[in-house]
Amino acid sequence: MPTNRPPALVAEVSDAVGAPHVLHAPEDLLAYEYDATIDRAAPDVVVFPNTAEEVSAVVAIAARHGLPVVPRGSGTGLAGGALAVRGGVLVVLTRMNRILEIDARNRTAVVEPGVINLQLQEAAGRHGLIYAPDPSSQRVCTLGGNVANNSGGPHTLAHGSTVSHVLGVEVVLPDGRITWLGGRLLDTPGPDLRGLFVGSEGTLGIATKICVRLIPKPEAVRTMLAIFESVEAASEAVSAIIRRGVIPVALEMLDREIIRIVEPRIQAGYPLDAGAVLLIEVEGVAEGVAVEGEAVVDACRRHGAREVRVATEQAERERLWEARKAGIGAIGAASPAFYLLDGVVPRTKLPAVMRDVLALSERYGFRCANIFHAGDGNLHPNIMFDPDVPGATDRVLELGGEIMRVCVKAGGSITGEHGVGYEKRSYMEWIFGPADLAAMDRVRVAFGGADRFNPCKVLPTGHGCATGHASDIQRALATPGVYV
Numbered sequence: 001m002p003t004n005r006p007p008a009l010v011a012e013v014s015d016a017v018g019a020p021h022v023l024h025a026p027e028d029l030l031a032y033e034y035d036a037t038i039d040r041a042a043p044d045v046v047v048f049p050n051t052a053e054e055v056s057a058v059v060a061i062a063a064r065h066g067l068p069v070v071p072r073g074s075g076t077g078l079a080g081g082a083l084a085v086r087g088g089v090l091v092v093l094t095r096m097n098r099i100l101e102i103d104a105r106n107r108t109a110v111v112e113p114g115v116i117n118l119q120l121q122e123a124a125g126r127h128g129l130i131y132a133p134d135p136s137s138q139r140v141c142t143l144g145g146n147v148a149n150n151s152g153g154p155h156t157l158a159h160g161s162t163v164s165h166v167l168g169v170e171v172v173l174p175d176g177r178i179t180w181l182g183g184r185l186l187d188t189p190g191p192d193l194r195g196l197f198v199g200s201e202g203t204l205g206i207a208t209k210i211c212v213r214l215i216p217k218p219e220a221v222r223t224m225l226a227i228f229e230s231v232e233a234a235s236e237a238v239s240a241i242i243r244r245g246v247i248p249v250a251l252e253m254l255d256r257e258i259i260r261i262v263e264p265r266i267q268a269g270y271p272l273d274a275g276a277v278l279l280i281e282v283e284g285v286a287e288g289v290a291v292e293g294e295a296v297v298d299a300c301r302r303h304g305a306r307e308v309r310v311a312t313e314q315a316e317r318e319r320l321w322e323a324r325k326a327g328i329g330a331i332g333a334a335s336p337a338f339y340l341l342d343g344v345v346p347r348t349k350l351p352a353v354m355r356d357v358l359a360l361s362e363r364y365g366f367r368c369a370n371i372f373h374a375g376d377g378n379l380h381p382n383i384m385f386d387p388d389v390p391g392a393t394d395r396v397l398e399l400g401g402e403i404m405r406v407c408v409k410a411g412g413s414i415t416g417e418h419g420v421g422y423e424k425r426s427y428m429e430w431i432f433g434p435a436d437l438a439a440m441d442r443v444r445v446a447f448g449g450a451d452r453f454n455p456c457k458v459l460p461t462g463h464g465c466a467t468g469h470a471s472d473i474q475r476a477l478a479t480p481g482v483y484v
């Protein structure tokens with residue numbers, strides 16, 4: 001594999017992080033040329049730092065050589081965000097996997113970016129607390145990746161996505177400086193650079209510590225499975241539930257195709273003859289949960305549910321969720337490859353948009369399985385295909401583009417939670433005008449990254465290296481952040 005790697009690079013980064021924590025042989029780089037989507041790109045070198053200072057040293061070395069820097073967590077991203085599309089230094093944060101503190105009284109935790117989402121959930125659970133954002137990939141994905149992508153999950157409908165739970169982030173800036181954005185408190189004076197950083201997909205710096213908000217475990221939880229004859233009927237029920245004034249903590253949809261893939265593997269009791277099911281959860285104080293649960297059952301029945309099951313035991317509840325969380329992985333066993341799309345539309349547009357998604361997939365001749373956060377209007381069509389069939393990958397990508405257009409036309413957007421990454425950057429022009437894109441460019445310039453920090457991500461070609469300045473942000477960054 002040809003590489004433009006400067007001769008001194010490997011020795012310099014090895015000095016910074018230790019030679020055992022550097023990969024540069026072509027066969028080792030192979031494992032780091034992909035994330036969970038379709039594209040591939042190899043870095044010149046992969047480094048595994050252990051501290052913020054080591055990250056800073058590596059970033060400074062890359063800057064000296066004029067090389068791109070690409071942060072990476074577990075590589076479960078679904079938009080090509082962690083791909084080293086222009087080569088350079090891939091900074092993998094998985095060694096920085098310590099939970100530094102759980103402050104149960106103030107309901108906060110401080111973690112390193114390589115901590116796995118589920119590990120934080122389990123640690124918080126031992127104190128009677130919850131970290132709310134729970135991506136379906138939570139057994140594998142890192143908190144750093146969650147922050148970079150502002151990840152959501154089944155339980156973010158009521159609680160909000162990652163940005164609502166991050167209080168502060170320690171960041172290594174593109175010039176190697178280490179600073180805090182935000183802190184331990186709910187608000188800090190000045191522009192909300194913490195909010196700007198969350199969801200910036202590794203283009204503004206590398207998160208090296210994260211302070212998050214924890215919430216108490218609810219007194220009561222009710223989990224329900226509503227069974228419908230069609231996706232359309234289930235989609236109508238989604239809006240009906242919210243119209244009742246109930247905001248479930250989770251409101252997930254699985255269609256027939258995905259039920260037939262996942263149920264034989266997990267055996268959670270999902271009916272194989274259903275057109276679609278809704279997995280719905282309400283939580284809170286016991287009396288409120290009873291009332292809301294009844295309202296949900298009634299709304300589903302009135303909108304065509306042939307049956308609504310209420311999980312009576314914890315084991316049953318866990319099985320229902322296991323099937324939901326294992327759903328996407330199960331598609332991997334059912335098809336040689338699949339392309340997982342992520343779009344978002346206003347909830348009320350779900351019935352029409354789902355009709356279009358299924359019709360388009362049929363027209364292109366691909367099987368499409370849907371498993372998604374219906375309450376958020378966040379669809380995830382999974383298009384199954386065989387990459388060995390000539391032209392299949394191109395046609396799948398074309399279909400993906402058409403589905404994204406349907407979302408945009410319905411007043412929605414090209415991503416609900418997986419980010420823009422490399423894959424969707426050209427679609428940004430469908431929803432933002434030149435002035436918006438130029439402003440986003442200037443934010444990058446103000447942080448000092450321009451197009452060297454995770455290049456070719458988020459912004460369309462032609463952006464990412466604009467000149468100009470955003471003086472407010474530069475001034476704020478000039479004052480070292482204080483970890484309060």
Ligand SMILES: Cc1cc2nc3c(=O)[nH]c(=O)nc-3n(C[C@H](O)[C@H](O)[C@H](O)COP(=O)(O)OP(=O)(O)OC[C@H]3O[C@@H](n4cnc5c(N)ncnc54)[C@H](O)[C@@H]3O)c2cc1C
Pocket residue numbers: 035036070071072073074075076077078080081082093113134135136137140141142143144145146147148149150151152153154201202203205206207208328329417418454
């Ligand atoms: C089966 C499956 C189910 C999924 N379910 C969900 C879901 O329910 N909800 C959801 O939102 N997503 C979901 N995802 C997508 C993915 O898991 C999330 O985007 C996750 O947050 C990525 O974390 P990661 O550690 O794998 O990050 P990576 O894929 O390694 O990186 C993702 C992005 O974050 C950047 N990055 C990583 N670490 C840092 C850091 N420390 N500092 C700065 N930037 C960084 C990278 O440059 C890249 O742009 C799913 C993926 C799969 C495969």
